[in-house]
Amino acid sequence: xxxxxxxxxxxxxxxxxxxxxxxxxxxxxxxxxxxxxxxxxxxxxxxxxxxxxxxxxxxxxxxxxxxxxxxxxxxxxxxxxxxxxxxxxxxxxxxxxxxxxxxxxxxxxxxxxxxxxxxxxxxxxxxxxxxxxxxxxxxxxxxxxxxxxxxxxxxxxxxxxxxxxxxxxxxxxxxxxxxxxxxxxxxxxxxxxxxxxxxxxxxxxxxxxxxxxxxxxxxxxxxxxxxxxxxxxxxxxxx
Amino acid sequence: xxxxxxxxxxxxxxxxxxxxxxxxxxxxxxxxxxxxxxxxxxxxxxxxxxxxxxxxxxxxxxxxxxxxxxxxxxxxxxxxxxxxxxxxxxxxxxxxxxxxxxxxxxxxxxxxxxxxxxxxxxxxxxxxxxxxxxxxxxxxxxxxxxxxxxxxxxxxxxxxxxxxxxxxxxxxxxxxxxxxxxxxxxxxxxxxxxxxxxxxxxxxxxxxxxxxxxxxxxxxxxxxxxxxxxxxxxxxxxx
DNA sequence: TAGTGGTCTAGACCACGGC
DNA sequence: CCGTGGTCTAGACCACTAA
Numbered sequence: 001x002x003x004x005x006x007x008x009x010x011x012x013x014x015x016x017x018x019x020x021x022x023x024x025x026x027x028x029x030x031x032x033x034x035x036x037x038x039x040x041x042x043x044x045x046x047x048x049x050x051x052x053x054x055x056x057x058x059x060x061x062x063x064x065x066x067x068x069x070x071x072x073x074x075x076x077x078x079x080x081x082x083x084x085x086x087x088x089x090x091x092x093x094x095x096x097x098x099x100x101x102x103x104x105x106x107x108x109x110x111x112x113x114x115x116x117x118x119x120x121x122x123x124x125x126x127x128x129x130x131x132x133x134x135x136x137x138x139x140x141x142x143x144x145x146x147x148x149x150x151x152x153x154x155x156x157x158x159x160x161x162x163x164x165x166x167x168x169x170x171x172x173x174x175x176x177x178x179x180x181x182x183x184x185x186x187x188x189x190x191x192x193x194x195x196x197x198x199x200x201x202x203x204x205x206x207x208x209x210x211x212x213x214x215x216x217x218x219x220x221x222x223x224x225x226x227x228x229x230x231x232x233x234x235x236x237x238x239x
Numbered sequence: 240x241x242x243x244x245x246x247x248x249x250x251x252x253x254x255x256x257x258x259x260x261x262x263x264x265x266x267x268x269x270x271x272x273x274x275x276x277x278x279x280x281x282x283x284x285x286x287x288x289x290x291x292x293x294x295x296x297x298x299x300x301x302x303x304x305x306x307x308x309x310x311x312x313x314x315x316x317x318x319x320x321x322x323x324x325x326x327x328x329x330x331x332x333x334x335x336x337x338x339x340x341x342x343x344x345x346x347x348x349x350x351x352x353x354x355x356x357x358x359x360x361x362x363x364x365x366x367x368x369x370x371x372x373x374x375x376x377x378x379x380x381x382x383x384x385x386x387x388x389x390x391x392x393x394x395x396x397x398x399x400x401x402x403x404x405x406x407x408x409x410x411x412x413x414x415x416x417x418x419x420x421x422x423x424x425x426x427x428x429x430x431x432x433x434x435x436x437x438x439x440x441x442x443x444x445x446x447x448x449x450x451x452x453x454x455x456x457x458x459x460x461x462x463x464x465x466x467x468x469x470x471x472x473x474x475x476x477x478x
Numbered sequence: 479t480a481g482t483g484g485t486c487t488a489g490a491c492c493a494c495g496g497c
Numbered sequence: 498c499c500g501t502g503g504t505c506t507a508g509a510c511c512a513c514t515a516a
Contacts, residue, residue: 056441059427188298202295234423
């Protein structure tokens with residue numbers, strides 16, 4: 001018994017209804033959706049079909065899922081221009097949002113083959129690896145792994161790593177940023193990346209790799225950033 | 240009766256096995272995977288579970304799906320630096336790949352509200368809208384919509400639009416590109432975008448908006464690009 | 479026309495989050 | 498402890514592709 005109004009498919013119908021509720025402001029950014037069971041009862045369908053509709057809305061960036069916590073309406077994307085090395089907190093504050101940072105780990109280790117390529121290092125060179133999670137309005141949106149060439153940052157681990165690394169570089173080591181190279185592509189979050197972003201394994205994320213150079217053109221470090229894919233809009237100006 | 244070797248979950252197990260086959264070269268870029276029914280029999284599971292594994296590999300960019308045609312192993316991502324306005328064909332050829340272009344439509348229309356914002360136009364200004372699909376190695380990877388300010392491009396519709404627009408701008412109108420502005424974020428393909436890329440509705444794509452200026456800083460046009468999300472790696476240099 | 483993925487049903491148990 | 502999403506079973510019919 002098909003629905004009297006046809007939309008092409010059940011999932012399309014559900015998607016459009018939910019989308020309209022969001023557009024009309026009945027469901028507002030940050031709001032929690034009813035549970036999948038409630039929604040599937042509401043739309044008189046199964047959880048699998050209902051979930052397909054939710055996944056479509058997630059892909060479009062309209063809603064997001066917190067692992068085992070529920071589905072929520074997305075907030076506007078954070079505008080992020082990686083060319084300007086302004087502090088994360090400053091960038092977020094300028095957009096009238098709340099920022100916070102959590103350090104997951106910070107330790108000295110040896111460069112992996114991929115890191116050697118990126119940072120132009122000899123095999124087995126020591127690097128300092130710092131893992132951090134950055135949140136906006138209380139939601140974890142970016143997992144980032146900094147890889148610093150150890151010899152250029154003596155005793156950096158003694159400092160407070162919650163703050164802006166840009167500041168630390170400048171104040172403690174006299175480095176300021178010169179040029180940088182970026183790679184940007186969508187991928188899937190695995191392991192600690194998924195965990196720290198409260199994502200289910202293999203959820204889509206936007207990956208941004210940056211290789212940073214100092215004011216003299218010497219390589220400083222690389223940042224591997226994984227963004228929740230609905231939370232960011234990369235914005236770039238080119239001359 | 241769980242599998243003797245545990246991987247955390249069925250889908251993880253299936254994903255890892257397929258990933259290994261790809262890594263080892265037993266399944267090579269461009270190869271077609273067995274059908275979902277064959278694979279689910281092979282892994283002794285249902286199509287839904289099997290599909291979850293395929294979706295995870297798709298999110299990671301390892302495989303892709305052609306609507307109702309089957310699943311294929313992804314080729315290496317095309318490196319794309321939007322700062323350089325070299326021709327698409329030239330860029331693709333330089334990476335030892337085969338390029339082709341198809342024009343879906345080209346017509347004069349009136350600027351939508353969003354276009355007015357992007358191009359800084361008065362309401363109801365005429366624009367020329369060109370829809371194209373670009374393929375690499377025979378696979379449609381990018382849907383692009385060009386929106387030209389009509390008054391700046393008299394009679395452009397009389398020309399061959401399969402070729403590079405950059406060339407056409409230069410040769411017919413004396414325009415060369417100055418600066419450009421970009422926005423990049425993941426979203427979902429709907430309607431003609433999904434169709435022209437042979438994607439199922441609401442499949443994930445990487446969206447790139449560019450606003451192009453001429454050598455005198457005057458706005459020329461905007462490009463709305465939708466890339467198959469496994470097919471591209473955006474690469475940017477910043478001074 | 480045969481085979482493909484797209485969609486859908488009607489359930490079930492599990493692991494984890496939060497009270 | 499209960500509610501949540503995560504995972505999974507065992508089927509079914511449909512729309513479209515490709516030969």
